[in-house]
Amino acid sequence: MHGGLSPQLTNWNQIRKITRPLDPPNPSIAIDLLWSDPDKWVKGWQANTRGVSYVFGADIVKTFCQTMDIDLVARAHQVVQDGYEFFASRKLVTIFSAPHYCGEFDNAAGVMTVDDTLICSFDVLRATYKPIKRIQK
Template structure:
């Protein structure tokens, strides 16, 4: 069991960055103890910071990476490698892509190295019942073991859920919730927690905006709700906010189509 003092984050980051310019998909060698160390140390930091983050611009905001490690490296090449820029990621680090392990390990390593400049929210794939099915479990099992996947689950269960930037911009992975009346409700969610099937935490990670809906609607995904523009404007007015950002409400600017959802800069 690696003592925390022995976790060499710089060495892990430099190995993870060494594959820049190599063929996409090149595996980065990390020991099980190192990966476990990243999970344990970052989990402590997540729990020491609020579940509803209060952040300041300038900040780069990034949408789903889904194990596309080459895209993540490209995103940092475009936006600046930490600590050149401050970042907020909106979740969905794992599943679907081929390199969930490299992706999540680089993100957790940066969180440990720059805890006040680098922020990660929870997405609906940072949940055991989802990433058990969509690829992350299989990748952990193939490259390490199931025990390590469980260590990731313990870490994901402590991720923050939402962020407010400059008291004006509300950010979460999914969208709004009919249960959300006050920000205090988010602050009261106790961690570690799994993502429940219904309710506030579920909605913040799963609900979808729908321009054709008034109020709240049924969600085709069979979980949570859809919500219309009227819900958004009521929410913004009630909480004196200017904007809601979630991964579905982000489209990349035309000059960086190859970058997965990088919202250039909020100043």
């Protein structure tokens, strides 16, 4: 996923049937997959403060994983301080790979690797800063 889950998504064929490329209509499964976000204070679904899609609680993630027969949802779309962050009892992970995002955040980048036995591991990368050399005229 890029963003998150959709209340309309009940099987993988719904994703396979999305025609690409697209400018996703609002509302739609595609817009939710791009824009929805987990929220530790929410139970169920609520309107997203971004103005599009939803926020969802840990209960939604657990039900989604059972329905779709998966162990983990991997997503991006939100800055997390340490490069990756788990949610919903480790049923969802947010991975953000842009350190020092937009020059405004002091976040690390995260990279997730999945091995042949489906074990996930993470590398965390911090931005490094080099002094600027000024050329005198």
